[in-house]
Amino acid sequence: MPFSAEDLVANPKFILAIRFHAGRMRSMFDAGPRLARLLASQQRWLLTQTAYALAMERNPADPTSGFTAVRLTGEITSRKAASRNTVLSFIEELLTYRFIAYEPGAERRRPRHFEPAETSHHAMFGWLVSNLGALDLVDGGNRVAHVEARKELVRILQPRIARNCLEDPRWREPTDHVALFLWNDAGGLIVDHLVSRMDLQGDDPERVVVGHVDSRALAADFMISRTHLQRLFAKAAQQGCIGWDTADKKPVLWMSRSFVEQYCKWQAIKFAYVDEAFHWGTR
Template sequence: MANSWDGVDLRNMIVEHEKLSFIQRYACLIGRFAAFDITAPNAGLRGEVEKSIMAFTAEQLAGNCSFLMSIRFLARQTRGMFDAGPRLARLLASHQRWLLTQTAYALHLEYDPRDPTSGFTAVRLTGRITAHKVASRNTVLAFIEELYTYRFITHTPGDERRRPRHFEPAIVSHQAMFTWIHVNLAALDLLDGGERAAFFQANPALMKLVQPRIARHCLEDAAWREPPEQVAQFLWTEAGGLVVDNFIARMEPEETEAGKFLVGRVETRALAADFMMSRTHLQRLLAKAAQRGCVGWHDEPRKTRLWISQGFVEEYSAWQAVKFAYVDEAFEWAKARIEELAV
């Protein structure tokens, strides 16, 4: 049956939800597809899909002279996400929280009604995170409590008193995750003129396939899970990712001098307030980075006009290439799988 999976008519499902907002349609589609095991291996189909994938590798991305443009685009879009929802955006602002958030969301999408222990539960998230030494059990539980307190997640209806207790993302969390993947795909499109972002926007049910695959690969690959030293000093700290995004978004690749990219005027008091972090914490972070030669100031001792080193940018770009490669691979894999199933 064209445009259907096991008798589920995709076209009718989408038309049925046209009167709802886009993100409501996405959430409904995800809920409807939860009953279908579209990620289960299929011996004949899976082999053909795997062979047909044509995605960028991390090495190709890192060696692409235009890749920095894509990274700057993503950094600027991330800033827009922060402005739209600062507290929620901070969940992706440190690498530990990024891994926790992506893994928790993936567990939710991987829920199998035939297996009551599957899905997003405290036990499942703790097990997956601690297995890779990303965070302690107490840190995971505190993270879940924070998500619940700020209503970024809710209890699955009917599970309030059951064990294990299941959680599911709130609508705002669905929207944020969808936007994050969408802008990553748009950044990849800048490299080859592709239409990944448009296809993803038009086919929101792809999320059920794409996001868990990205999350799993990123968590399991030490090249992404454990950032290189210069990058790690920012990314393992609270709001450190926001600071790096700010510098990358503002730097001028054309204005380089002796291996330094100009970022421009940086007022630590204003920047700290903007990202809801202490000024002391930001100043210490910049001081440590300056000692390593990652950043510096053109106007010592006033310290207002910041530069960022070419070495740091290259290391950050190579690290980002790992994640972007997994995003591209997951998208191409999911797209090919859906197209095969729809025939």
């Protein structure tokens, strides 16, 4: 039976899985920063996953199926996840950086159909494997081995995961403290970086230590301004999500346990859909 979100949150190993996945996403950014930024905020995550799902659902016999500007705009704007102009700008960005291409001959047809480039297929497979690997950490399963032996499964699993996440308001619209980061440019990358560095051995009932964070280096790494990052950190600190222990020479950043718990509950929604899709697609 697949995990429910409640099962995952109640499992003491889930926090290890969350940290593992965050570390994998951080590594994915290091390997391909521009591509990884497609998952860097909640809005871009929804756009990317929905676009890829539409492409995987393409049926050549049905001209209304697949990834077109009209279809992506309809899916996203109907959930109020982004405006029409944002969707169109996103597609232009994908084309500019060659993460997608027109289907052969589609440049002269209407509607124009897009298909992911090989680098995009590779990145989405890596994202799926990271999620499955995190679930394997929770129960000692063999999901990763199963999917790596049948790589075509990503074309079946990803659309189901993406659609369930898009349609679920609990995932689509994170709680306020999580949304503070996730609806911010590069906020997802920043949270992944912090979560990947959590010290889970600490026994402070209120805080989880992250360690020293060089905001100048982190801003440069994620291609955002230092002012933008400092403003985000200031808002998060004001709301009690993060803070600094200044007892040492180098201030040590911490996250509140309540923020970490909120983040885990939100992530559990997606992980439950990943597990459900895996069980559905491999039964």
